[in-house]
Amino acid sequence: xxxxxxxxxxxxxxxxxxxxxxxxxxxxxxxxxxxxxxxxxxxxxxxxxxxxxxxxxxxxxxxxxxxxxxxxxxxxxxxxxxxxxxxxxxxxxxxxxxxxxxxxxxxxxxxxxxxxxxxxxxxxxxxxxxxxxxxxxxxxxxxxxxxxxxxxxxxxxxxxxxxxxxxxxxxxxxxxxxxxxxxxxxxxxxxxxxxxxxxxxxxxxxxxxxxxxxxxxx
Numbered sequence: 364x365x366x367x368x369x370x371x372x373x374x375x376x377x378x379x380x381x382x383x384x385x386x387x388x389x390x391x392x393x394x395x396x397x398x399x400x401x402x403x404x405x406x407x408x409x410x411x412x413x414x415x416x417x418x419x420x421x422x423x424x425x426x427x428x429x430x431x432x433x434x435x436x437x438x439x440x441x442x443x444x445x446x447x448x449x450x451x452x453x454x455x456x457x458x459x460x461x462x463x464x465x466x467x468x469x470x471x472x473x474x475x476x477x478x479x480x481x482x483x484x485x486x487x488x489x490x491x492x493x494x495x496x497x498x499x500x501x502x503x504x505x506x507x508x509x510x511x512x513x514x515x516x517x518x519x520x521x522x523x524x525x526x527x528x529x530x531x532x533x534x535x536x537x538x539x540x541x542x543x544x545x546x547x548x549x550x551x552x553x554x555x556x557x558x559x560x561x562x563x564x565x566x567x568x569x570x571x572x573x574x575x576x577x578x579x580x581x
Contacts, residue, residue, distance in 0.1 A: 367513045374521025376560030377484045393514035397507040405493040405500040406507040409539050427479040432530030435546040456565045478527040484552035491545040504548045521556030
């Protein structure tokens with residue numbers, strides 16, 4: 364587990380190679396071991412392959428070009444202080460890796476739009492949660508996402524969780540006929556990583572324990 368946690372990263376470039384169904388079923392079976400409140404397991408997935416991915420990719424790219432984002436869940440109102448700093452540091456690591464210079468909004472926009480191309484991934488998992496369970500269902504589904512990402516790493520796959528896709532939940536709902544009692548949490552693009560691509564060449568840092576832990580010994 365320590366190795367999986369220390370080597371996982373968000374993959375932003377993939378080989379043109381389908382993941383065998385048996386491997387995907389193993390991935391999903393591992394992720395299904397995620398803990399949840401009262402074992403409700405509120406997550407459900409729609410997983411694309413082959414032509415299903417390509418149709419969804421084309422629909423998402425076309426929609427995202429001309430429609431504003433609207434999420435099923437409230438998005439962050441702002442990123443303040445250290446959270447803003449960490450977000451910016453991560454973004455600049457990506458831009459520097461792929462050659463986007465500061466101030467080049469056209470280039471940064473193109474890179475951001477890669478989200479809706481799924482970074483070229485051959486598969487996407489759309490993660491939904493039971494609407495009636497509210498924030499707790501979303502938390503449980505978020506735990507599932509974390510397990511999925513680690514399971515993918517254990518199988519030699521690359522993956523990236525993408526809240527950006529959930530910003531176009533209306534398109535996702537229509538495309539996959541998702542009922543109103545489900546909320547779209549996010550999408551996970553995954554496949555075999557292209558390790559030669561510059562976007563996969565960097566790794567983000569993690570805060571020290573001193574920044575995030577308060578010890579209450581007495």
